[in-house]
Amino acid sequence: MSAPPARKLQLGRVGETVQRVDAIPKVTGEFAFSSDLFAAGMLWGHTVRSPHAHARIVSIDISQAVPMPGVQAVLTHEDVPGAKHYGLEFPDQPVLAIDRVRYFGEPVALVAAEHPEQARRAASRIAVEYEPLEPIVDAERALAQEELHPNRPTSGHGYREDPRPNVVRTMVVRHGDPDAEGDVSVSGVYELGIQDQAFLGPESGLAIPDGEGGIDIYVATQWLHVDRDQVAPCLDLEPERVRIHLAGVGGAFGGREDLSMQIHGAMLALRTNRPVKIVYNRQESFVGHIHRHPARIWAEHRADRDGKLKCVRMRILLDGGAYASSSTAVTSNAASFACGPYAVENALLESTCVYTNNPPCGAMRGFGAVQTCFAGEAQMDKLAAALGVDPVELRLRNALAPGDTLPTGQKLTGSLPVAEVIRRCAAIPVPEPDGLPRDAIRLPGGSGNVTRGEGVRRGVGFAVGFKNIGYSEGFDDYTAARVRLFTDRSGGLVAEVHCAAAEVGQGVSNVLVQVARTELDIVDDVLLAPHTTATVDSAGSASASRMTWMSSGAVRLACAAVREELDRRGGSLDPGEEIDIERIYRHPRTTPLDPETGQVTGERAHVAFACAAMRVVAEVDTELGLVRVAWIGTAQDVGKALNPQAVHGQIEGGTAQGVGLALMEEIQTEDGLITNASFTDYLIPTALDMPRVVAELVEDAEPDAPYGVKGVGEPPTVVSTAAVVAALRAATGRELARVPVRPEHLAGL
Amino acid sequence: MRIELDVNGEQLEADVWAGESLLYVLRERLGLPGSKNACEQGECGSCSVLLDGELVCACLVLAAQAEGHEVVTVEGLAGAEGLHPVQAAFARAGAVQCGFCTPGLVVTTAHLLERNPDPSEDEIREALSGNLCRCTGYAKIFDAVKLAAGT
Numbered sequence: 001m002s003a004p005p006a007r008k009l010q011l012g013r014v015g016e017t018v019q020r021v022d023a024i025p026k027v028t029g030e031f032a033f034s035s036d037l038f039a040a041g042m043l044w045g046h047t048v049r050s051p052h053a054h055a056r057i058v059s060i061d062i063s064q065a066v067p068m069p070g071v072q073a074v075l076t077h078e079d080v081p082g083a084k085h086y087g088l089e090f091p092d093q094p095v096l097a098i099d100r101v102r103y104f105g106e107p108v109a110l111v112a113a114e115h116p117e118q119a120r121r122a123a124s125r126i127a128v129e130y131e132p133l134e135p136i137v138d139a140e141r142a143l144a145q146e147e148l149h150p151n152r153p154t155s156g157h158g159y160r161e162d163p164r165p166n167v168v169r170t171m172v173v174r175h176g177d178p179d180a181e182g183d184v185s186v187s188g189v190y191e192l193g194i195q196d197q198a199f200l201g202p203e204s205g206l207a208i209p210d211g212e213g214g215i216d217i218y219v220a221t222q223w224l225h226v227d228r229d230q231v232a233p234c235l236d237l238e239p240e241r242v243r244i245h246l247a248g249v250g251g252a253f254g255g256r257e258d259l260s261m262q263i264h265g266a267m268l269a270l271r272t273n274r275p276v277k278i279v280y281n282r283q284e285s286f287v288g289h290i291h292r293h294p295a296r297i298w299a300e301h302r303a304d305r306d307g308k309l310k311c312v313r314m315r316i317l318l319d320g321g322a323y324a325s326s327s328t329a330v331t332s333n334a335a336s337f338a339c340g341p342y343a344v345e346n347a348l349l350e351s352t353c354v355y356t357n358n359p360p361c362g363a364m365r366g367f368g369a370v371q372t373c374f375a376g377e378a379q380m381d382k383l384a385a386a387l388g389v390d391p392v393e394l395r396l397r398n399a400l401a402p403g404d405t406l407p408t409g410q411k412l413t414g415s416l417p418v419a420e421v422i423r424r425c426a427a428i429p430v431p432e433p434d435g436l437p438r439d440a441i442r443l444p445g446g447s448g449n450v451t452r453g454e455g456v457r458r459g460v461g462f463a464v465g466f467k468n469i470g471y472s473e474g475f476d477d478y479t480a481a482r483v484r485l486f487t488d489r490s491g492g493l494v495a496e497v498h499c500a501a502a503e504v505g506q507g508v509s510n511v512l513v514q515v516a517r518t519e520l521d522i523v524d525d526v527l528l529a530p531h532t533t534a535t536v537d538s539a540g541s542a543s544a545s546r547m548t549w550m551s552s553g554a555v556r557l558a559c560a561a562v563r564e565e566l567d568r569r570g571g572s573l574d575p576g577e578e579i580d581i582e583r584i585y586r587h588p589r590t591t592p593l594d595p596e597t598g599q600v601t602g603e604r605a606h607v608a609f610a611c612a613a614m615r616v617v618a619e620v621d622t623e624l625g626l627v628r629v630a631w632i633g634t635a636q637d638v639g640k641a642l643n644p645q646a647v648h649g650q651i652e653g654g655t656a657q658g659v660g661l662a663l664m665e666e667i668q669t670e671d672g673l674i675t676n677a678s679f680t681d682y683l684i685p686t687a688l689d690m691p692r693v694v695a696e697l698v699e700d701a702e703p704d705a706p707y708g709v710k711g712v713g714e715p716p717t718v719v720s721t722a723a724v725v726a727a728l729r730a731a732t733g734r735e736l737a738r739v740p741v742r743p744e745h746l747a748g749l
Numbered sequence: 750m751r752i753e754l755d756v757n758g759e760q761l762e763a764d765v766w767a768g769e770s771l772l773y774v775l776r777e778r779l780g781l782p783g784s785k786n787a788c789e790q791g792e793c794g795s796c797s798v799l800l801d802g803e804l805v806c807a808c809l810v811l812a813a814q815a816e817g818h819e820v821v822t823v824e825g826l827a828g829a830e831g832l833h834p835v836q837a838a839f840a841r842a843g844a845v846q847c848g849f850c851t852p853g854l855v856v857t858t859a860h861l862l863e864r865n866p867d868p869s870e871d872e873i874r875e876a877l878s879g880n881l882c883r884c885t886g887y888a889k890i891f892d893a894v895k896l897a898a899g900t
Contacts, residue, residue, distance in 0.1 A: 023840035028783070028832070029831070199883055200849040202786075249847060649886075679790070686887075693892070694886045
């Protein structure tokens with residue numbers, strides 16, 4: 001047993017800003033992302049994809065591709081060794097299309113060759129004969145059109161029965177008297193386009209056969225174990241013969257919850273008995289993952305003369321695209337958070353997601369709450385205008401507080417400091433407008449703006465939003481962590497942390513290490529083992545703002561057990577002796593929502609909640625329709641900031657994604673075909689588009705969470721789209737009921 | 750075909766197919782995967798390298814065009830004495846999240862500070878506007894540029 005080594009343990013505990021454990025390899029270029037992997041004898045895989053949004057496959061002829069130079073394998077659905085379908089929650093998606101394609105870009109065949117260009121050329125020789133079918137591309141019309149999935153994969157899972165064709169899920173929340181009237185009523189119809197996660201590191205991975213029929217897959221993903229559990233049945237292998245290892249992840253934001261190359265790479269590798277690498281290009285990435293659901297929302301808000309909300313009625317229609325992915329949970333979230341973080345006595349909230357032949361949609365940062373926050377906050381501003389009340393004051397009058405009841409009947413037992421985030425945000429001083437004339441880089445549109453700013457108008461918008469933390473509605477969610485304690489050569493005590501928590505850039509690796517350093521203050525060093533299914537049980541998904549909470553809970557439990565065992569052994573380890581303990585952490589249990597009423601069937605349907613308020617100053621050039629987001633201030637409920645610098649980074653980055661949805665980001669389709677699958681045509685905010693974000697952290701400890709922590713990644717994305725568009729409305733006086741707002745919606749006042 | 754080029758101060762040779770980009774050859778033939786491929790059409794800056802001291806997207810340069818020229822990639826920035834000041838600043842300022850854009854931004858920033866040792870925030874934004882980052886919202890990247898400029 002060594003003496004307490006002050007040097008290392010003064011640094012890196014919970015609550016301190018600690019440099020990322022992967023920062024140095026990332027700045028030097030040494031960090032291996034999934035697209036950087038290499039293995040001796042490696043082949044390159046390529047995926048043949050459907051050029052149609054909806055078609056019957058008449059025939060697939062691979063005979064011209066097989067003899068092409070360098071080609072080692074050409075595979076179709078006939079070569080899938082096991083189950084022909086998979087899915088994140090419902091196995092409704094073919095590994096390779098069988099007799100029908102349901103979206104543009106759906107995988108149909110695979111090629112492996114010595115060089116990626118050889119693989120591409122061979123792929124172009126695969127002759128697929130299609131009989132095009134009429135694509136279902138309108139979410140409303142889909143409810144009366146032919147069933148895309150006649151076997152209704154999502155029915156029989158305890159959801160509300162909805163006999164209309166193509167329903168993925170319908171959720172209805174009835175709260176109080178849904179017909180309750182108010183003194184004032186405002187209404188509107190809102191729409192959001194399809195947003196893409198647009199992570200910079202495209203889908204990629206390397207599959208390596210183990211020589212005994214099993215496979216190791218190194219891939220960028222968000223949940224290693226759920227990948228394994230989908231891959232193994234399709235390969236007809238026992239789960240333990242499929243080992244998924246986390247390769248460097250170039251961003252995720254929900255877009256890596258579903259599988260991409262995992263089964264395909266493994267099929268090619270097992271067939272050729274050689275390692276196979278698959279890397280999507282940007283165009284392919286746009287069809288290689290699910291997107292944020294586009295939505296149409298009809299909303300009516302009724303309030304009394306004092307501005308107290310009396311009743312909220314909202315109908316939400318989500319386009320889920322061709323396959324279910326996580327649409328059922330998004331549907332539920334949209335309804336659960338439709339009223340915003342406000343106390344509402346009466347509500348009728350109906351949320352429906354449909355199958356269409358549009359691009360498949362699923363998880364993206366904010367997960368259903370983004371869509372309804374955009375509509376709900378526009379409604380709150382309309383209500384404030386109708387009542388002649390200050391918009392911030394109106395929000396304060398209705399702010400939810402602990403002890404209040406949500407529209408689902410769930411009582412708020414934990415932390416949710418809505419009024420405080422509103423007050424703290426509203427108190428951040430807004431800067432004076434930049435004078436004119438000024439450098440064009442600070443005009444709307446930047447240096448492309450050739451005016452002197454004569455048409456510039458300024459507007460200030462405010463919005464508040466909230467969403468859940470963790471998986472909901474009875475999902476048995478847990479995270480495992482394993483801690484191994486041993487002595488190194490110099491006699492120092494070392495803790496090695498094993499946890500399959502996916503490091504997607506959010507900084508969970510630091511969380512794991514900082515928690516271990518905090519809980520095991522006796523050790524000289526903490527090491528982080530590779531994230532893999534091979535050595536530890538599931539960590540669950542790096543999504544739903546859950547991973548910091550869950551993984552810190554698990555590591556803390558494992559550390560406590562290790563510490564207890566060490567004490568039992570007298571407080572020290574001999575050379576060669578070790579303690580190795582795995583522990584599972586669970587958050588408080590949730591139960592399903594009643595399928596008829598949308599009311600809780602137990603104490604809670606959602607684990608916990610987090611909220612944020614944001615004020616945005618925007619300038620609009622009303623001649624040109626161009627926008628400059630000049631300033632953003634926000635206050636966010638974070639529970640406890642485990643690594644404050646990383647928390648600020650999450651808030652700034654999450655805000656930028658909401659700015660993108662407000663102003664520029666939309667996947668455009670024509671009859672289901674994506675027409676802008678590139679960074680030339682799908683724009684994301686650049687260094688010229690994003691102002692700095694003045695962020696206040698509100699640390700109101702969550703009683704059920706380790707250290708009082710809350711997830712921080714999603715609230716900024718939930719609230720920022722609504723706040724930006726509120727500022728544009730203030731600048732222009734226009735309704736702006738659709739995002740992204742386009743120049744033609746702003747020009748010509 | 751065989752080409753010769755100077756990469757990070759080393760004379761290297763590679764057997765390439767005529768259609769291969771400098772990015773592909775760096776990553777797949779010369780074992781230098783630090784430069785990233787995120788769009789392959791010059792929109793995102795993830796593959797930024799210096800070609801005879803000028804900032805280029807390696808995805809838009811054919812490897813054959815680089816024959817006989819000097820290429821500096823992110824792997825070539827750190828010296829014997831340790832990290833390049835820009836690299837150290839990115840790590841310290843929290844400018845790195847997923848890190849996929851980081852090599853390109855580090856090279857672009859090094860190029861900026863070479864030309865303009867004390868850039869204003871507007872000049873930083875302009876210089877970095879060809880490098881997309883999806884994680885950070887850029888604020889901590891601006892902090893890193895200023896930190897590096899002061900060192």
